[in-house]
Amino acid sequence: TQLLEQSPQFLSIQEGENLTVYCNSSSVFSSLQWYRQEPGEGPVLLVTVVTGGEVKKLKRLTFQFGDARKDSSLHITAAQTGDTGLYLCAGASSGGSNYKLTFGKGTLLTVNP
């Protein structure tokens, strides 16, 4: 069974601060996705990273996929209250004819005004 460990589990910061959350595994994934979930809603895809070492930027969010495709990080610059939510990483297994994802348990981010 593939596992994804996310850290920290909880993070509370002030608006304007920078932060990084991590997603680690001992397994190799063909791709890794990051989702954000707000209370009472389903997760929404932020980004997919596919290539080892890949870096993607989405405004103030920077996503990195590890060289060995076993880990990923999400860095937020100058956090805003609107960034508050549960951040989930999910790894896709290579091969097969389906797209079952392995989800981490998430990082609950609270950005205080």
Place this chain on the structure above:
Amino acid sequence: DAGITQSPRHKVTETGTPVTLRCHQTENHRYMYWYRQDPGHGLRLIHYSYGVKDTDKGEVSDGYSVSRSKTEDFLLTLESATSSQTSVYFCAIGGGAGELFFGEGSRLTVL
């Protein structure tokens, strides 16, 4: 937004009663999934479907069954609900690059 509708959005039921949750999509996606989300456990796959009448088990399938008679509908049934099945249930459809689009969730409470 992906066209995914879950019903009911909220349900309270008693132990031992049957419950069916419905997921309806308008995107004509082949893959559909049912997840449950619980504190401390994250999202766990219950069942998934890769076509009409083609389904398979996920990691927490015990006590659940599914059916897919049409591309657009994926039903999740709890034959005899138990308190351990109190959870938030999410339906998702699978995109071509492996990404998932989720519904808004169905909150089930089993008393």
